[in-house]
Amino acid sequence: MTISEVSKKFNISKDTLRYYERIGLIPHVGRNKSKIRDYREEDCNWIEFIKCMRNAGLPIDVLIDYVRLFMQGDDTIEARKNLLIEQRKYLIERIEVMKKTLERLDYKISVYEKIVVEKERSLRRDSLYIK
Known part of the structure; x- marks a missing residue:
């Protein structure tokens, strides 16, 4: 896959x-x-993993350490x-x-919802007196 295809697939910029x-x-x-990048399935698996871990909040340096350890082999399991x-x-x-x-x-939203309900009640009461 080209970098453009991978970028679209994973919604990540080139x-x-x-x-x-x-x-x-x-x-x-x-x-x-x-000499154009040619992403294989294995590369895409790494991208998917990285994206998932980043979405979970893992820092880049931790992921770099993980990949470095992975590349060293089974002794780093x-x-x-x-x-x-x-x-x-x-x-x-x-x-x-x-x-x-x-x-x-949720609490703050519920407070605002109560305020809106009270305002609406007040407006209805006021409109009854206007007639």
């Missing part, structure tokens, strides 16, 4: 794809005879697992903070 390649998040993207476990802990903490934020937003 610049971002080039950046990910440059910093080692997408290891060894091949080139065709014309435990280190990779521990890295992911640590990131999972951070994600759980973030989810809890977000749940509390959502509860706060």
Whole structure:
């Protein structure tokens, strides 16, 4: 696949794809005879993984470490697992903070909804007196 096709498929800019390649998040993207990037399924799997992890809030440097460890082979399986476990802990903490934020937003919205209902009641009462 070309960089344009991959960009569309994953909704990631071409610049971002080039950046990910440059910093080692997408290891060894091949080139065709014309020296144009030729993304294989394995490359797309890395992109999908990176996008998922970034959406979960994992920092770029953690992902770089993960890919570096992966490229070193099976001797790093435990280190990779521990890295992911640590990131999972951070994600759980973030989810809890977000749940509390959502509860706060829901509360604030309900307060505004009560205000609107009261205003409407007041307007109805006032309109009865105008007649």
